Amino acid sequence: MIDTLLPRDISWLEAFFSGRNALKWEAVIGRSAPPAWLEQVLPWIASLASSGASSPIVLPVFGPNGPCQWYGMASDEVGANALSQELTAFVGPSFSDFRGQFLSPDPVDAIERVLLERFGRFVFRFDPVNGAACSVIADSLQLYLGLLRRRPKIPDRTQRPFGKVRAEFDRALLVGSESDAQRLREELVSSGRLDAEQQKYLDIRMLAGLGRQYQLAHDYPLVKSVLGLSLPAQTIADLVGALYTTYITELEDSGNDDALLTTFRKEIADNFGPLFLERKGVMHPSVLKAFMLYELVQAEPNRERCQAIVSIYPEDDGRALVERWAGRLAANALPRTDLFESARQALADEDYGLALHLSFDAFPALWTYGAMLRCAAEMEDEEVALRVLAAVEAAPDAERLNWTKRDLARLQQLRAEFSGKSEETIVMANRTPRPEADWLSWVSYVESGRHDRPPLQVLEDALPRWSVESYASDPPLCRELAERIGNAGGAAEQILRDAFVPLVEFFVDRPALPVRGFGPLYAMLIRIVAWNGMVSANELELASALVQALVSLAPSRQDYVEAVDAYAEILGANNAPSNVDWALNAAEMLALHASPDNGESRLRFFMAVVEMARACAHRLRPVQYEILSLLAKDYGCSGLLEAFPTLQGASEELTLRTDFAGLIGIYTLTEPAGQRAQQFLRKLLPQAKVEVNADHVATDKLKHLATNADIFVFAWKSSKHQAYFAVKDARGSKQTLLPLGKGSASILDCVLGQLERNG
Numbered sequence: 098m099i100d101t102l103l104p105r106d107i108s109w110l111e112a113f114f115s116g117r118n119a120l121k122w123e124a125v126i127g128r129s130a131p132p133a134w135l136e137q138v139l140p141w142i143a144s145l146a147s148s149g150a151s152s153p154i155v156l157p158v159f160g161p162n163g164p165c166q167w168y169g170m171a172s173d174e175v176g177a178n179a180l181s182q183e184l185t186a187f188v189g190p191s192f193s194d195f196r197g198q199f200l201s202p203d204p205v206d207a208i209e210r211v212l213l214e215r216f217g218r219f220v221f222r223f224d225p226v227n228g229a230a231c232s233v234i235a236d237s238l239q240l241y242l243g244l245l246r247r248r249p250k251i252p253d254r255t256q257r258p259f260g261k262v263r264a265e266f267d268r269a270l271l272v273g274s275e276s277d278a279q280r281l282r283e284e285l286v287s288s289g290r291l292d293a294e295q296q297k298y299l300d301i302r303m304l305a306g307l308g309r310q311y312q313l314a315h316d317y318p319l320v321k322s323v324l325g326l327s328l329p330a331q332t333i334a335d336l337v338g339a340l341y342t343t344y345i346t347e348l349e350d351s352g353n354d355d356a357l358l359t360t361f362r363k364e365i366a367d368n369f370g371p372l373f374l375e376r377k378g379v380m381h382p383s384v385l386k387a388f389m390l391y392e393l394v395q396a397e398p399n400r401e402r403c404q405a406i407v408s409i410y411p412e413d414d415g416r417a418l419v420e421r422w423a424g425r426l427a428a429n430a431l432p433r434t435d436l437f438e439s440a441r442q443a444l445a446d447e448d449y450g451l452a453l454h455l456s457f458d459a460f461p462a463l464w465t466y467g468a469m470l471r472c473a474a475e476m477e478d479e480e481v482a483l484r485v486l487a488a489v490e491a492a493p494d495a496e497r498l499n500w501t502k503r504d505l506a507r508l509q510q511l512r513a514e515f516s517g518k519s520e521e522t523i524v525m526a527n528r529t530p531r532p533e534a535d536w537l538s539w540v541s542y543v544e545s546g547r548h549d550r551p552p553l554q555v556l557e558d559a560l561p562r563w564s565v566e567s568y569a570s571d572p573p574l575c576r577e578l579a580e581r582i583g584n585a586g587g588a589a590e591q592i593l594r595d596a597f598v599p600l601v602e603f604f605v606d607r608p609a610l611p612v613r614g615f616g617p618l619y620a621m622l623i624r625i626v627a628w629n630g631m632v633s634a635n636e637l638e639l640a641s642a643l644v645q646a647l648v649s650l651a652p653s654r655q656d657y658v659e660a661v662d663a664y665a666e667i668l669g670a671n672n673a674p675s676n677v678d679w680a681l682n683a684a685e686m687l688a689l690h691a692s693p694d695n696g697e698s699r700l701r702f703f704m705a706v707v708e709m710a711r712a713c714a715h716r717l718r719p720v721q722y723e724i725l726s727l728l729a730k731d732y733g734c735s736g737l738l739e740a741f742p743t744l745q746g747a748s749e750e751l752t753l754r755t756d757f758a759g760l761i762g763i764y765t766l767t768e769p770a771g772q773r774a775q776q777f778l779r780k781l782l783p784q785a786k787v788e789v790n791a792d793h794v795a796t797d798k799l800k801h802l803a804t805n806a807d808i809f810v811f812a813w814k815s816s817k818h819q820a821y822f823a824v825k826d827a828r829g830s831k832q833t834l835l836p837l838g839k840g841s842a843s844i845l846d847c848v849l850g851q852l853e854r855n856g
Contacts (some may be wrong), residue, residue, distance in 0.1 A: 101146040105215065110142070112211040113168075119159040134159060137235055152245065152512075152709055153180045155238055158208065164231055167193075167238070168200075169221040175258055177219035178551050179290060184221060187237045192230040194474075194510045195223035198549035203550060218812030226506040248289045248334045259290050260553070265633070267598040270306030271606055272638040278303050297323055305335035311822045314343035317368075324371040330447075330561040334379045337372055340365050341383040345390070347794070349418060354425070361387075362394040376446035378562035381607075382415050386396040389422055400426060401439035405451060422821075440468050449475050463499060466492060470507040476533075482515040533559040535567075536603075537574070540581050543589045552592050560599055565607050572614035581615035583624060597625050601639055609647040619647040626661040630670045637679050640667050641686065648690040661687065661698040668705050674713040680706045681724050682770070682840025688731040689769045696732075703732045720849055723777065724842045757852060758784035762806030763844060764799065764824065766791055769814070773841035778848060795823030803827035810834045810847050 102110070114122035124130035125138060137157055145154045153171045157164030169184055171177040182199045189195030200220040202209040212220045225231045264285050271275035282303055286296055297319060304313040306750050313320070313336070320336060328336070344364040348357045365387070366373075373391040376384065389406045392398040403423050436459040443452035451471040456465040466489055473485040489508060532542035532555050539559065543552045568575055582593045582600075596644075600622055604615050611619075626632060626640045647660050668680055684706045687699040710717060710725055717725075722738075729735045761778060765771040771789040778787045788806075792799050803809055803824040811824055811833050824833060834851055836843035 102142070106145065106747065109215040110213050113156060113208055116207050117158065118208065119161055134163070135166060137238070140239075144242065144245065146296055151176075151322045153796075155184070157235070164235060166222065166224050167234065168208075169223075170212060170216045171219045174219065174551075175260065177221075178554065180219075180261070181221065181551070181554070183241065184223070185675040187241045188234050192233050192237070193223040193225055194506065195221065196550075197554065199547065224450065224510075229503040259283075259285070259288050262288070264595065264598055265635070266303075266487060266641060267306070267602070268633070268635045270303065271598065271601055272635045272642070273307055274635055274638075275307055277635060278307060286555070294323070294326065298329060301332055301335050305339055309821070310339035313339040320369060324369065327375070328377075329727055330377040330379050333372065333377055334381050334384055334561045336369075337379075337387045338381055338383045340369060340372075341387040344386075344388070346383075354422065358390065358394055361390045362466065366391055366394050374445070376450075378447045380409070380411075380564040381560055382411065382413070382566075385410055386415065386419060386422075387417055393422060393425060397758065398426060399438075399442060402442045402446070405439065405443060405446070405448065409448075409451075409564075411564050412570070413566055436463070437464055440464075444468065444471065447475075453481065453485075460488060461492070461496075461533070463496060466496065466500060467504045470504050470511070473511055474507045479515060479640050482511050486511055486515060490502065502635055532556075533562070535563060536578050537581070540578065540585075540593065543592050544581075544585065546588065553595060556596060556599055562604060565602070565603060567615055568604070569612045573612050576617045583621045594625055594628070597622065601643070605642060605646050610701045611649050616647060616650055616652045616656045620652075620656045620663070623647070623667075624658045624663045627666040627670070632667070632671060634676075634679070637667070637671060639675065640664065640763050641679070641683055644683070645686055648687065651691065652693065654693040658698045660701055665698075665702045665705050667700065668709065672709050672712070674716045677710060677717065677721055678840070678842045678846065679844040680709055681721060681728065684728050684732075685724070685770065685773065685840050685842070700732055700734075703728065703734075704737075708736050718846065721842060724845065725779070727773070756784065757782050758805030758807055759786070761785055761787045761848060762788070762802040762809040762825040763789045763812070763848075764791070764803075764810065764820070765789070765812035765844065766793070767812065767840070770841045770844065774844040774848070777841070795820045799823060800827045803833075804829075808834065808851055810836060810844055812836055812844060 103417040110125075111122045114125055115122055120130055120134055120138065125135065125142075128135065141154050141156055144152050151172055153169060153176055155167055155169040158166040159167070167188075169180050171180045177199075181199075184195055185197050189197075198221070199218055200209065200213070200222045201211055202220075204210070209220075209222075223233055223234075262281055266278060266281040266285060269281055282299060285291060286300065292301065300319060301313065301323070304310075304316070323332070323336075344360055345357065347561075348360060351357065370391075373388055376388055378384075385406050389403060392403050394458070403426060407419055407423050410416050440452045440455040440459070442454060443449070446681075449472045451466055453476070456472065459465050460469075469485045469488060473482045476482075532539045532552070539552070539556055542548070542555065568578075582596075587594050600618070604622075605611070606617050623640055623643045626636055629636070632640075644660060644664055645748050647656065652660070664683065684699075684703045687702060692699050707725070707729075710721070726735070726738055729738055761782075763771050763774060768789070768791045771791060775787045775789050778785065788802055790799050790802050799820060800823055804827045809824070809828060809831070811821065832851075834847045836847040
């Protein structure tokens with residue numbers, strides 16, 4: 098084993114097993130140390146040697162009685178991110194102080210110095226919460242090593258990085274591409290990085306992200322399989338949101354709260370009660386309303402949890418509904434009668450800011466010390482930690498006798514990290530809030546370059562806990578965020594670009610409608626796509642979604658011109674015959690909305706579309722030419738198409754199917770595109786009947802159209818709700834056509850292709 102180690106690994110191992118480490122390197126290679134000690138060391142060294150130093154390694158530092166501290170190391174950032182998550186799962190925070198943070202080294206510690214020299218910043222350190230936890234950690238690490246050994250080898254050494262595949266998966270969800278999402282899901286699973294529980298979370302994310310809430314809410318085996326687990330915040334948001342949307346949303350406006358509560362109890366509370374044990378700070382309005390209703394159907398509702406929900410619910414149309422429900426508990430506003438119960442519930446919901454506030458209100462009650470220590474440890478905010486230390490250090494000795502081992506471990510952790518900090522440090526802490534606080538705080542964390550946790554992992558964990566309504570009501574905050582992301586440089590620039598998907602999900606996909614104050618953010622996100630040059634089909638669709646959101650807001654001239662010019666850059670970088678439909682749909686979208694610069698920038702965009710079509714004129718399909726002709730009239734430049742001699746007579750070719758006399762149904766939420774397709778098909782097929790439906794829910798009218806249509810087109814890229822399942826049920830064995838895009842060109846191509854196949 099030692100013979101196969103690289104010389105540089107022997108060097109750092111010699112230094113690691115020396116000094117304050119009670120296990121020496123000579124005892125390791127000579128096998129003279131206690132067998133129980135060697136069992137915790139030799140298998141890891143063997144794994145390091147057999148992998149050529151590419152696998153992670155976790156080694157203990159021994160005291161006189163056994164291991165007392167552990168270090169985990171990885172060779173690169175991808176491995177470090179995986180190791181951080183896996184160590185969190187196996188040993189922390191239940192048995193250690195580990196929260197996924199990178200090592201903050203002690204410059205005079207010889208062991209930590211040599212680890213940093215060998216592995217760079219990809220080093221982690223964790224200590225047990227108490228003496229009894231040492232044996233548990235040792236056993237857990239042996240289990241982890243066994244898992245690493247059994248992890249299947251990936252035969253394709255060109256396999257893409259896990260993070261990149263996950264980002265593509267999230268983009269596919271945002272544009273509603275089920276086929277791409279399914280393919281990328283299989284790629285994520287085949288990487289070997291996901292255990293059985295994580296695969297279930299991924300399946301839940303896929304269904305929710307595709308707008309398949311109805312399917313998710315009725316997938317009882319999947320939902321039941323995760324009940325009782327400590328779920329990630331995003332999974333709680335997905336599951337609870339799907340159940341609420343499926344069973345309750347349509348009842349909100351009925352005014353019959355008794356019927357609504359009966360339905361909630363029967364369909365949700367009785368079947369999925371364990372989902373409501375902890376909210377983990379999720380701020381989605383549907384989740385907050387569901388937790389409120391869950392309390393209302395209990396025999397003894399938790400008044401403190403209801404009060405907390407009312408206090409944090411965003412100022413929108415739903416707040417009056419929540420306040421009305423809360424009024425069922427008492428005739429007057431809910432009082433805060435028991436600070437302990439309120440704080441306990443806040444801790445259960447992982448709302449640590451509220452719990453800390455309540456603890457200081459009740460200080461110095463006995464329970465407040467443990468609550469404050471937990472809040473400080475979880476929030477990882479320097480100002481909070483210093484404030485808590487100041488309060489806790491003054492506790493009487495009689496109070497300290499009642500503290501638990503966990504309390505003492507947290508106190509020791511806070512002392513080690515924050516004791517001796519100056520007033521200047523407190524001021525700096527005020528200037529640099531914790532990255533989990535909001536978008537600007539996270540951007541500051543990225544810009545600082547000092548990351549104790551990977552920034553994108555911090556963002557993924559925090560995003561469900563942020564409220565989009567707080568940004569919708571603060572346009573200057575949104576503009577500042579757009580400017581800081583757009584003007585970032587160095588290493589921060591790439592990290593912020595990698596946050597493109599979370600930004601789109603938060604500011605575009607999460608709001609029910611585009612928000613005027615988000616205009617600068619939409620323009621900035623379009624520029625990010627333009628900076629990336631050639632992009633995937635899903636990224637092109639996301640760019641179109643961003644432009645659609647922006648132009649629907651009557652934006653400022655500056656935001657509009659910047660966005661459309663960036664849109665033209667995207668078009669130029671992705672100039673290919675396969676993208677003609679996307680380009681036509683994009684030009685159509687701009688033509689249908691007002692232009693604050695008198696149409697100059699959108700005309701430049703259309704000219705670029707014409708040039709793109711001219712370059713591949715020999716590949717244009719007749720329907721594409723007809724759409725281009727129609728758009729040329731919209732833009733007042735019909736003469737541009739005189740340079741397409743190869744398509745003369747295209748209209749005559751399209752008239753070959755004029756004998757079709759059936760019913761064509763088109764479902765799309767992009768109504769102008771559906772209406773254009775309808776007009777074109779009526780001209781082309783005068784005997785056919787063409788109906789367009791744009792209902793936002795599964796109405797009887799939609800079901801009737803789906804049942805009776807000879808050809809039915811469902812523009813799935815413009816619809817992410819349960820209407821799909823109503824259509825699917827109504828169609829039965831008859832085919833439903835799913836166009837590649839959501840514009841009229843894609844819809845027409847889909848219908849004409851089906852007519853051609855039908856002969």
